[in-house]
Amino acid sequence: MVSMMRWGDTLEDDDFDELTAQALVAANNAAPAKPTAKLPPKQVFGPDKDGIKTIVEYKVEQREKVKVTKKVRVSKKQVSTSRGVFERRNLAKFGEAVGLNAEQERTTMSMTEDIFLERVKTSKDNTRKDENFDQLQALATTKALLRMSGISGKPDGPAFGAETKAYKVPMSVRRGPGELPPGEGGASAMGKPGSGQYVPPSLRAGASSVGETMRTRRDENSVRVTNLSEDTKEQDLVELFGPFGAISRIYIAYDRETRESRGFAFINFVRREEAQRAINKLDGYGYDNLILRVEWAAPREPRPDQPPR
């Protein structure tokens, strides 16, 4: 048989609490407090050399005055064999603290110095314009490269010299998802084509039939990457995707007027398998504190009134 008892009833101090509550009610009613007024005050002794503090107080229980004596151990450490806080305060200074006065030996100090936290995203600061300038330059480099490789645009491009290295991604440097065991999505396993070098259309994967025009090639193997941080630059994408294979185009979508990144981009691979490997490895990849989404891009929407050529 379980008695209906509130959990609080099992506590020893329950009676005391009830008395306290009654006293409070009585005080609120401006009625003279009855029993508590006649009780002797609480007394505290110690702590003694063993660290025992003795507390003596009085309360009323069943209309009887009761003397309650508690013994409290102040510091466990102090009575044990290890050093308590009191003992530690009196230890001789050693090490670098030797010879320091009370002020100097403080181990906790306060600083009023300002600490600036670096913002990961800088949306509208002064460096914005310069970054855009770099992006435009990179874009120009890309276009020149594409022209000279005959993938898009006119075949007569400007002479290319140092610009060529834009897509030659050094595999050895720059840690990232491309840093994989050789032959696993990094540099091509066969050693021949695979890194940023130009591959003639006739040698590209899938170039079986003759007569295929550049147009049909141009937007193939297009990978869309979304959830990019808005300060992701083209070079970042080169470093990110380049290790998977030759890239024929990188397009970052910028807002036409604000020039800010819209957070997604397209990367075209020369070879479809390498695009697929990039998707497999980079989809869900954490980049710039964001989780990238990498997938096959849908074919570009045809322009409203532009007859297909």
Place this chain on the structure above:
DNA sequence: CATGAGCGA
């Protein structure tokens, strides 16, 4: 959240 664009012979 989200699927790219200037281009003139």
